[in-house]
Amino acid sequence: MFGIKFGGAKKRDEPEGVYLTARLNARVQPIDRGDHFEDPLHDALEKAGIGAVTGGGTQLAEEPAGIEYCDLEVRVSDLSDVNLKAITDKLEDLGAPKGSKLILDANGPNSEGREIPFGKFEGIGVFLDGQDLPEEVYEQSDINHVIEEMERLMGEKGDFRGYWEGSNEVALYCYGPSFEAMRDAIQPFLNEYPLCQGARVEQIA
Secondary structure (H helix, E strand, O other), rough: OOOOEEOOOOOOOOOOEEEEEEEOOOOOOOOHHHHHHHHHHHHHHHHHHHEEEEEEEEEEEOOOOEEEEEEEEEOOOOHHHHHHHHHHHHHOOOOOOOOOOEOOOOOOOOOOOOOOEEEOOEEEEEEOOOOOHHHHHHOOHHHHHOOOOOOOOHHHHOEEEEEEOOOOOEEEEEOOOHHHHHHHHHHHHHOOHHHOHHHEEOOOO
16 A cells, blocks of 8 residues: 555546646645645745646555655646746745655756755654553543644644654654654653653654
């Protein structure tokens, strides 16, 4: 099942134009991808009259990463610097993580197979032990409480953007301006809450 994309967006009406891929270094599920990036970018491009989002996908990775990245398929009227900047600026406003990039078709006009890096936010992954904690911990703890408390503690420092459930771990993904600020905000809670015993914390963007 690994190495495939799932949750492709429904295809929209596609007038003629030039196509590119916005590859987001974001570990988000299809619904979250649509809510946080795909739909707002589509609306912004249509409002500006320069293009539309025509589809998308989320790339799975082997455990423990779970999700590798997500793609947005974008149609624009042309590959002018103005249009490309409009896309990257909007995605950065929406919280695109560092390590994201626009991928231009090598066969497209004026593209030369370029990749344009963008992204400002950093990411934190909290990997919870889903197998080896005492049974009463799983019975008495609530992962929704973990998510809510992480969001409360981070405040404006970061936002919960998605999750992934593997065979041994459950990963919670958050993004914000600073990995260190998010980590420092939630670490005391992770140290105390039973379900977070032994949790791994990693920078993912």
